[in-house]
Structure formats: structure tokens, C-alpha cells
Amino acid sequence: MQNLVIVESPAKAKTISKFLGNDYKVLASMGHVRDLPKTTLGFDPNDNFKPQYQISADKKKVISELKKNIAKDTTIYLASDEDREGEAISWHLIDALKIQKNPLKRIVFHEITKDAIMHAMENPREVDQNLVDAQQARRILDRAVGYKLSPLLWKKIRKGLSAGRVQSVAVRIIVDREREIRAFVPSEFWKIKANFIDPTLGAELAKINGKAVKIPNETEAKKIEKSLLNGTFLLKDIEEKDSTRTPSAPFTTSTLQQEASRKLGFSVAQTMMVAQQLYEGNVDKQIPHHTGGLITYMRTDSVNLSTVATSMAKEVIISEYGNEYALKSPRIYKSSAKGAQEAHEAIRPVDLKLKPSMIKPYVDAKQFRLYELIWKRTIATQMANAKIANTTYIIEAGEDKECELQSKGQRIIFAGFMKAYTEGSDDPEAALDSTEKILPSIKKGTTLSKESILLEQNFTKPPARYTEASLVKKLESEGIGRPSTYAPTISTIQTREYVIKTEDKKLAPTDIGEVVNDFLVEHFPQIVDLGFTAKAEEEFDAIAEGKIPWTDVMREFYTKFVANIEDKEKTAERVSTPARVIGTDPKTGKEVLAKVGRFGPYVQIGEATEEEKPKFVSIPKGKSVDTITLEEALGLFALPRVVGNDADGNEIIANIGRFGPYLQVNKKFISIKKDDPYTIELDRALEVISEEANKKQNxxxxxxxxxxxxxxxxxxxxxxxxxxxxxxxxxxxxxxxxxxxxxxxxxxxxxxx
Known part of the structure; x- marks a missing residue:
């Protein structure tokens, strides 16, 4: 073959091959083909941090297949993704395939369409060594932290633990928030509301004697209520003010992850997987009159839109919504994210004329929902501002006319971009942007007819736990990580079980997550410092721009870091977490304690110093040393429990293992997802066992x-x-x-x- 194009994935290879004809063969490298060895440090600190790359075991076959398609004169187009990771993949391929003497062309594109691919083929460049070095710096710095710090955690806390540069900071953010929540002391406050009839209207007390009101307790609320009941309610003034709203910027990786979480319920990893499919055009069926990807590259922190995109958007807006919804000139956005790379485009559909309804029959449900979200957001960015009329009724009340109640309403004068899209909110109590509340028409000076006065007790709420989406927002705002790192970081901290996702999809630290975090905060404050991690990102950016050598960054960090590791091996004490006394076991009268040990969090009845050995049981996922109750703790000792016997007289045992609750009969283990191992009865257990036996294979x-x-x-x-x-x-x-x-x-x- 005279021309070989190497991309990252088979789906992309399949799509691109349709554009290039028979003179080109398109094959996939399946991502990275080389990496640092798993069992050694992987670089030589004494030889300018020279990496010791090797072909990954699972990629030897891929390399072999690619080599079969390369002759001495084969022109090779390296077409991996256009970010730093993609640049490094192309660079690694050159060495792994030994193609230094072949004609090499590095091509990049941010959408997989015929025009974009042909333009890339006509405008090749060389591999950008600065981008490669920025990726190498990140990889080797991360390896240094993980490889050197993890064994110390094994020695000082327990085996099997690991640390990561960005992950440890993410865990710290979640731990700090959890402790804010625990330390939070709610304070009481009261609201006073009034309902009126003929016409129907609701209002809330806003001021007393011209000052914003704070009602601390029921006694104060009752005093105000008495005054209100003894006075009249006069509509003293009507304030009217028009406002405009501007659409949110086009999607970046971060904002897409946040919005897909809020509106679609997607995890960060799921969003990236579906976005990758849309980018590659990896859909169920061929879409008529469209070949290639459906969206532009999904790893970007740019909010730019090309003139091609804004022109296309204007055409679609005029045909879909009318001239009054279109802009005379395109709306330009500027990124507020730290270290944003503005050279590329935001995430948008490659063809805005391809409406969501047109692709629906050819894609799966998740692909459709994400494409629709991206299409609507992109269109909205180029639509006219919305105009809102805000009205406030000022109601004078109280014995001495000292109280001011307010009733607020809004009316959409012109929907503008809201006709297509409104941004979601992380606050579940926040009103939707599109909600209209129209007040009844009442003349100024009207005395209102009271129906009821309501006193409402409230308490201030602690800060909310992070969701995956709000954690991404926090990481981005602090300048920690880049578009390609958010999803793997959040997946890693959950895989390592430093963080769990609660039933309401919030992120909470596990007991061991807190122990590891506290150890790092005490002994390696630099590693878990938000400022240090953000500074490292700035240095990676400087390397990518060719301003500093990557080895200088490594040298500055590594010497101090290794010296600190060596010091802590000698001076840091083994972590022994204090036990929390939960209460007393009613059967034995012994203390019930909860603590974190070498094998994770557990509950213990009795002390080791007593004649009879103490009983131990692990605390399951979802429960914490700090929150587990005495009743819950004692309940854990009920397992394993014999539920009964099957027809052959075999004992059926209910228990909880590494992979959740299960039933055991002889040597068979049956997972029970819907039943509680503490309460499941024999009839139900036999039913579950029967269902498992009769489950259709294949x-x-x-x-x-x-x-x-x-x-x-x-x-x-x-x-x-x-x-x-x-x-x-x-x-x-x-x-x-x-x-x-x-x-x-x-x-x-x-x-x-």
C-alpha cells in the first residue's frame, strides 16, 4: 500500500476510509501503543529523566498488523487526535513502527467530515515536539508521584493504596466539603407569607422599617403576625423593570459534562463515551445524505465558533424561528477558564442543518439526547437576547405601616434564545429560566383582601456535596486538570474507593479516602495543594508553547519530592485512626467501636485487652465510621445468617461480600440485588435460587x-x-x-x- 493513514479507533478508521478512496488504507492504533513499564519507575532521574518506554503487551499485535501494511516507500499519515495526548500517540507510533525513514505527514482535524479530512490531507505538518513534551511531563510527573508515594501509603496505612497527583487533590476537595457539612450548625429563621383573594395574590414579608428582615424565632414571627393582623394591606407601589438575558457560551468539555449531568443524568464518563461516538460517526445506521462525524472534537476548552458555524446557525435560525430571532453579526464568546486553549473550536454539530429530528431514526437514544443538547445549545448561542418584564408589587402593612411585603412576577416579552434552549442549574430549588409568573392586574393604591397569614419555620442548609458535574466545575475553576483529564480523574477516585456515589448521585468520601487524605495533607501538603496542582498545569502549558524544557519542570519537583519521601519513611508514624465509641452492646455490656484499620472501616465489640477476643465486622459501602449508628452497627453482626434449607437439606446462607449481598448454597453463590440479606426469608430465597437456575443461557x-x-x-x-x-x-x-x-x-x- 502506497499511503497508510493511522487513526486512534476502528470507528474513526471506518468513517475516514469512506472519504479517501482506494489509494489509501486507514487503520487504527487503538489509542496509545507505548507506555512506561508497570513494575518499575519507568524513567532515569540520573539521565535527564529519560523515559523507558515499551510497547504495551496488548498492543504488540496492533503494531504487528500495522507493520504488515508498511513498505519502505509507504507515505504514512499520522492522524491521531489533535490534543497533546494525540500528538504523543503519533510520536510513539514513529518509534514503535520504526518508520523514521518513511515519508511522514502529521494531519489534524477537529471534525470528521469530507471537507475537514481533505483539508487536513492537503495541509500536513510535522509532529509538534513541544506538545509531545507537555504530555511526557504530565505522564512522568504523575508516575513519580504514584510510584514513590504509593509504597509509603502501604507502609504507613495499609497495602493496596495508591496516590495520584490530580486524583488526590480531587479527593481533598470532596473531603473538605464533607467536613464543612459535618461542622455546619443550622440556624433557625422564619418566613412570613400572606395570601390575598379577589384577585388571588401571594406575597412575602421583605422589610421592616425599610430594612431587610431577619426573623430568628417563632416569638419574633408571632409579634410581626400580630401587627399584620391588626393592620391593612395596601398596594403602595408597582415597580416595573425590563431586563435582557444572554445565552450561555457554546459547549466546552467541562460545560458539556455539567449540562449532560443536569439535564440527561449522564455520568462524566458516559458523556465522553457518547460524545466520542458522535464525533466518530459511530451510529446505528447510515444517515441519509450525511457521511462522517456528527459533532466536532469533544476535548476542548475553547468557546470559539468558526464563521462557517455561525453562518450556518443564522440560516437555521431564520428558517426555524424567523428573522427576529437571528443576529445581525455573530455573537463572540471569551473563555473564563484558567489556561484555556483558544485555538480550537467549541463542541458543536458539524452540520447545524442536520436537526435532531432528522438523525433520530439512525442513532441510539443516548446519542440522540446528547446531540440534541449540543444542537440546541449551539443554535441558542447565535440567537437574539431574551427580553423579560419584571414586576414587583410593594405592599404596605402592619399596625404602624412598618412592614413591606413583596410579590414578584415576570413575563417573557420576547423569548429570543430561550425558544431553543435554557441552561440547567445545579440548585434543584432554582426556578427554571423559562418559568413565567404573571401577577394579576391591580391598581396602585388598592387595599387588598387578606385570606391568610402563614408563618414558616426554616433552617439554613449546609453546603451541598459535589456531584460529578459540580466537581468538574470546581476543578476547572481552580485550573486543575484539562479537558482530557476530568473524566478519568473522577472515575479513578471512585475505582480506588476513596470516594463513593451516594443514592442521590452525590460524591462522598469513604473512611479510607479521609485517612489517606489526612496523611497526605499532613506529610505532603504540596501534593494536595490546589495552587501547586494548578501551577503544574501552567507549566505543562508553557512546555507546550516551547517556553521551558520539560526536564526543568521535572528536576525542580523531583529532588525535593524524593527527599521528602525518604524523610517521611523514617519520621512519619504509622496511621492509627482513633476509634469512635458508638454505644454499648445490650447482650454483653461491652463498648461498640467504629474505626478504620488495615483492611478498611470496621465495627468492633469489646477491647483487645479483655479475656474474650473482640468481635469484628467490616462496615459496608455507603456507611461511614463517622455516621454509622449503634443499631446499624449491631445489625452488621447478624451476617452470615442461615435463612433455611433447600429441598435437599442444604443450608441457604445470606451474606455480604466484595461484590455486594449474596446467597450461598453449597459452593454456589447467587447475587441478590433487590433483597436485603438481613431480612430475606426462606420463600423469597428459594425463589431467587430457582430464578437463577432457570435463567436462560445465551x-x-x-x-x-x-x-x-x-x-x-x-x-x-x-x-x-x-x-x-x-x-x-x-x-x-x-x-x-x-x-x-x-x-x-x-x-x-x-x-x-
């Missing part, structure tokens, strides 16, 4: 009926079945998302072997 995940091909879920995971033959699905493929072409390709490759 349930279809996806079927291609015409071709007689099925994707089934078998004993050892998903596989492809054609006739009597079974075919293994590569780990890199998501079974549900496999297209017929991909399935046929797997079958052909396997048969060829």
Missing part, C-alpha cells in the same frame, strides 16, 4: 436475522454465533454497539486464522 444481546448472526451472552461473556460456529469478541469492542460490518470483519479474521 440470551441475545443483538441479532442480525437476515444473516443468521447473533451476539449472545454466554457463560464466559458475550460472543458471536453464526450457524454452529462461535466467535470471540475482542475486549476493545462493546458488544451492544457492534455493527454488522464489524461482526463480519471479526468472523472473517477468525476464519482466516
Amino acid at each position: 440470551e441475545p444481546i443483538k441479532e442480525f436475522t437476515k444473516e443468521g448472526i447473533s451476539i449472545l451472552d454466554g457463560r464466559y461473556g458475550p460472543y458471536i454465533k453464526k450457524g454452529k460456529k462461535n466467535y470471540k469478541i475482542p475486549k476493545t469492542k462493546e458488544p451492544k454497539e457492534l455493527t454488522l460490518e464489524e461482526v463480519l470483519e471479526i468472523i472473517a479474521k477468525t476464519d482466516k486464522k
